[in-house]
Amino acid sequence: MKVFFFIGIILFFSFSIYAENGVYLGANLPPGSKSVNEAGRFISSRSYADTIDFYERTYGHNRPENKLIKWIPIAALPGIRATHIQSISEKTLWEGINVYETSGTVKIFVLAKKEKS
Numbered sequence: 001m002k003v004f005f006f007i008g009i010i011l012f013f014s015f016s017i018y019a020e021n022g023v024y025l026g027a028n029l030p031p032g033s034k035s036v037n038e039a040g041r042f043i044s045s046r047s048y049a050d051t052i053d054f055y056e057r058t059y060g061h062n063r064p065e066n067k068l069i070k071w072i073p074i075a076a077l078p079g080i081r082a083t084h085i086q087s088i089s090e091k092t093l094w095e096g097i098n099v100y101e102t103s104g105t106v107k108i109f110v111l112a113k114k115e116k117s
Contacts, residue, residue: 024040024042024094024110025040025092025093025094025110025112025113026092026093026094027087027092027093027094027097027110028054028055028058028059029042029044029108029110030044030045030046030050030051030054030055030108031045032044032045032046033045033108036107040109040110040111040112041107041108041109041110042107042108042109042110043105043106043107043108044099044106044107044108046106047106048081048099048101048106051099051106051108052083052099055085055097055099059085067088068087068088068089069085069086069087069088069089070085070086070088071083071084071085071086072084072085072086074098074100075100079102079103080100080101080102081100081101082098082099082100082101083098083099083100084096084097084098085097085098085099092113093112093113094110094111094112094113095111095112095113095114096110096111097109097110097111098111
């Protein structure tokens with residue numbers, strides 16, 4: 001059991017290092033994104049539209065050849081915009097990417113895949 005704990009800690013810090021290089025859990029991050037003090041959370045240096053454009057170019061948006069990524073609008077309320085990018089590939093370490101804007105700040109949340117029980 002202790003071995004799994006230490007492996008988890010090593011993996012956590014490994015993923016944190018990769019986050020600084022524009023990748024977290026294998027999910028690409030827009031250049032200039034800054035890590036927040038919580039695993040998987042980032043602030044984009046780009047506008048909401050530019051961040052979504054980055055992900056459209058990276059993962060495609062409704063392209064027939066990319067059936068392993070789904071785009072789901074989450075919110076379109078005054079002052080809030082949000083999109084969920086879902087990976088249905090079993091090969092990715094991430095389950096989804098939430099991109100949202102509140103109060104002029106664009107945030108990115110990379111959701112880790114849940115372990116199968």
